[in-house]
Amino acid sequence: MGTRGLIFSSALLLLLLRTVLVISATPPFACDPANPSTRTFGFCNTTLPIDKRVSDLISRLTLEEKIQQLDDETPAIPRLGVPKYNWWSEALHGVSSWGHGIHFDRIIPGATSFPQVILTAASFNPDLWYRIGQETPGEDPVTASKYAVAFVRGLQGDSPTGE
Secondary structure (H helix, E strand, C coil): CCHHHHHHHHHHHHHHHHHHHHHHHCCCCCCCCCCHHHCCCHHHCCCCCHHHHHHHHHHHCCHHHHHHCCCCEECCEHHHCECCEECCCCCCCCHHHCCCCCCCCCCCCCCCCCCCHHHHHCCCCHHHHHHHHCCCCCCCHHHHHHHHHHHHHHHHCCCCCCC
């Protein structure tokens, strides 16, 4: 192995070692059996019904912590064993940030980025839904009508084949 191969191998080894160290330094998730401080939390009790577990967790969160959960990047809640997280990986925004093209981290003239459908619905604002509906899926009326029919069938729970 020549000098270049040795340098490359050493750099690769250092990169792998760094990755292992970063992963091992990551705090455990809430309800980690290795974390004794979370064993007494009701939301960690897998024998309870999910609605009881959710109620228990929500009752333990402060108003500020609840509000922080609405963001894509949330600080840790050490007293509950919850690590910080960043969920900026859904397709609408996360995938758009890869490679060349439109990035949603600065003002781009002409780019439209809507919130996830569940967040739009949570606005309870039919005028907003109407305005968003005017922006997608394009200007072609045939494509738009096929899109609308398929979208409504999906909302109704019908299969794509009408069964």
